[in-house]
Amino acid sequence: MKSDSTTPGTLWSLHATRQAPGAWARPPRIIVVGAGMAGLVCARLLHDSGCTVTVLEARARLGGRLWTETRLGVPTDLGASWIHGADHNPLSTWCRAIGLPLAFAPTGSRRFYADGAFMRTPALARKTWRGLVAAAAAAGRAQWQARRTAVPASLGSVMEPLIANPRLPPLDRRFLAWITSMSESVEGAPAERIDIAHWYPGEANGVNALPVGGYGRLVADAATGLAVRCETPVRVIRYTRTEVTVETANELFTADAVVVTVPLGILKDDVIRFEPPLPAPKRAAIARLGFGGDAVMNKIVLRFDKQFWPDTNERSIVLPAQPDERGRYTNWINVAQLLKAPVIMGFASGRAAAMLEHSYDDAASVELALANLARLTGTQPPAPTGVIVTRWLSDPWARGAYSYNSVHSSDADRLDYARPVGDRVYFAGEGTQAVDYGTVQAALRSGVDAASAIFRHWAGMEPTLANAPWHEAGSAH
Numbered sequence: 353m354k355s356d357s358t359t360p361g362t363l364w365s366l367h368a369t370r371q372a373p374g375a376w377a378r379p380p381r382i383i384v385v386g387a388g389m390a391g392l393v394c395a396r397l398l399h400d401s402g403c404t405v406t407v408l409e410a411r412a413r414l415g416g417r418l419w420t421e422t423r424l425g426v427p428t429d430l431g432a433s434w435i436h437g438a439d440h441n442p443l444s445t446w447c448r449a450i451g452l453p454l455a456f457a458p459t460g461s462r463r464f465y466a467d468g469a470f471m472r473t474p475a476l477a478r479k480t481w482r483g484l485v486a487a488a489a490a491a492g493r494a495q496w497q498a499r500r501t502a503v504p505a506s507l508g509s510v511m512e513p514l515i516a517n518p519r520l521p522p523l524d525r526r527f528l529a530w531i532t533s534m535s536e537s538v539e540g541a542p543a544e545r546i547d548i549a550h551w552y553p554g555e556a557n558g559v560n561a562l563p564v565g566g567y568g569r570l571v572a573d574a575a576t577g578l579a580v581r582c583e584t585p586v587r588v589i590r591y592t593r594t595e596v597t598v599e600t601a602n603e604l605f606t607a608d609a610v611v612v613t614v615p616l617g618i619l620k621d622d623v624i625r626f627e628p629p630l631p632a633p634k635r636a637a638i639a640r641l642g643f644g645g646d647a648v649m650n651k652i653v654l655r656f657d658k659q660f661w662p663d664t665n666e667r668s669i670v671l672p673a674q675p676d677e678r679g680r681y682t683n684w685i686n687v688a689q690l691l692k693a694p695v696i697m698g699f700a701s702g703r704a705a706a707m708l709e710h711s712y713d714d715a716a717s718v719e720l721a722l723a724n725l726a727r728l729t730g731t732q733p734p735a736p737t738g739v740i741v742t743r744w745l746s747d748p749w750a751r752g753a754y755s756y757n758s759v760h761s762s763d764a765d766r767l768d769y770a771r772p773v774g775d776r777v778y779f780a781g782e783g784t785q786a787v788d789y790g791t792v793q794a795a796l797r798s799g800v801d802a803a804s805a806i807f808r809h810w811a812g813m814e815p816t817l818a819n820a821p822w823h824e825a826g827s828a829h
């Protein structure tokens with residue numbers, strides 16, 4: 353796949369002057385493994401700076417965990433939807449630069465549906481104060497204990513006893529179960545493996561925006577001018593002090609350096625063999641960091657003949673009747689305003705999402721989703737006219753939703769994961785970032801970091817990012 357719409361005005365050169373190839377004594381040959389956000393950004397920066405870049409991608413499409421699908425007649429994001437922290441996110445600047453409008457979601461405002469009525473967050477918090485006070489106290493105790501003993505505590509160890517505590521009012525327990533499932537959703541992990549120090553990251557309460565038309569526009573922009581070989585899974589990476597050889601099913605590619613941007617789950621499962629093996633600290637970090645396994649975050653997208661749910665842009669949540677039913681298509685966003693079509697999107701999270709992915713076919717998933725929509729709207733929904741159910745855990749090129757800090761991992765693990773091996777094998781991808789891991793901006797930043805490191809090494813000069821479309825004067829990226 354080769355896109356050729358590059359124009360001089362859109363050159364993403366790392367050279368301050370934008371004059372690309374001349375500055376190199378010998379521009380290096382770079383192979384980038386993976387055409388998600390991290391890989392495309394890295395490849396484009398190096399390509400536009402004069403390197404010879406080949407991108408090898410396992411799938412038939414670009415974008416990886418960015419996937420704007422049009423099967424329902426409108427562009428629907430099946431991977432990332434939101435730009436989190438959109439008020440200070442380079443992705444927002446990039447969207448503005450290419451004329452992609454953003455739809456801002458109301459901050460922290462949610463409608464909770466329980467027993468035929470709905471309440472917004474403040475009203476529900478007032479009603480369930482006993483549970484919230486108990487949870488805050490237990491979390492505080494666990495965090496203090498973890499700091500004192502250096503033995504980490506999990507979100508599950510704090511919340512599960514409260515969720516199961518018959519002395520707490522049922523509504524409080526249902527709300528605590530939902531709070532736990534939000535963490536499981538944002539982390540793509542089960543509560544018992546989420547470090548209490550990292551639970552419920554701020555992104556859920558920050559300023560969030562949806563790119564109108566989908567993330568696919570950014571993917572296409574990043575891929576402009578790149579030579580991408582799709583349906584070309586990498587099997588083996590051999591590296592010496594002088595070069596790198598990358599092996600696929602049918603071909604061998606030789607280069608000066610390789611940038612590995614595959615999801616952490618691919619590295620955990622040894623889908624790519626490294627010869628010689630990666631250094632022990634990196635392998636240990638990859639093993640400790642969390643990804644996929646028995647939990648995930650998935651979406652169900654339903655299109656109907658006409659809209660029968662509230663026309664709000666607040667998130668709608670069905671508090672499950674039983675706390676242990678959490679994470680089963682209970683969170684919904686109305687995307688009808690955004691897409692100008694009767695479409696609604698539901699979310700499954702944590703262990704429940706993994707169970708649904710393994711045991712529920714699409715028809716059973718739709719039935720469960722419709723039962724929850726009935727509780728949300730008070731009416732029996734009609735049959736949908738279009739359905740998409742995502743299955744990121746069994747996707748062979750993702751193997752989960754995003755990386756998380758498990759109880760046994762630390763930020764130092766992400767540094768070990770990100771560290772290049774010699775000046776030959778570089779690593780990028782959302783999981784390599786200690787800040788905002790699990791997001792599109794982390795993937796973007798990781799691609800920038802890898803391209804900058806390669807540029808510094810081979811061009812022998814400091815890169816500039818002033819030519820990148822997400823650059824704002826005075827910012828580092």
Ligand SMILES: Cc1cc2nc3c(=O)[nH]c(=O)nc-3n(C[C@H](O)[C@H](O)[C@H](O)COP(=O)(O)OP(=O)(O)OC[C@H]3O[C@@H](n4cnc5c(N)ncnc54)[C@H](O)[C@@H]3O)c2cc1C
Pocket residue numbers: 385386387388389390391408409410411414415416417418430431432433434435436584585586587613614615618623624649650651742744749750752753754780781782783789790791792793795
């Ligand atoms: C359901 C879901 C919802 C999300 N929601 C949001 C959100 O709202 N906001 C947000 O900021 N983030 C969200 N994310 C996370 C975000 O999508 C990711 O953090 C980001 O897209 C990761 O980009 P990446 O380049 O690191 O990895 P990827 O996009 O996974 O790219 C890696 C690429 O490597 C390829 N690959 C794998 N193995 C091989 C191989 N052996 N050979 C060659 N190629 C290979 C893959 O096919 C893939 O294209 C969501 C993710 C999911 C799954």
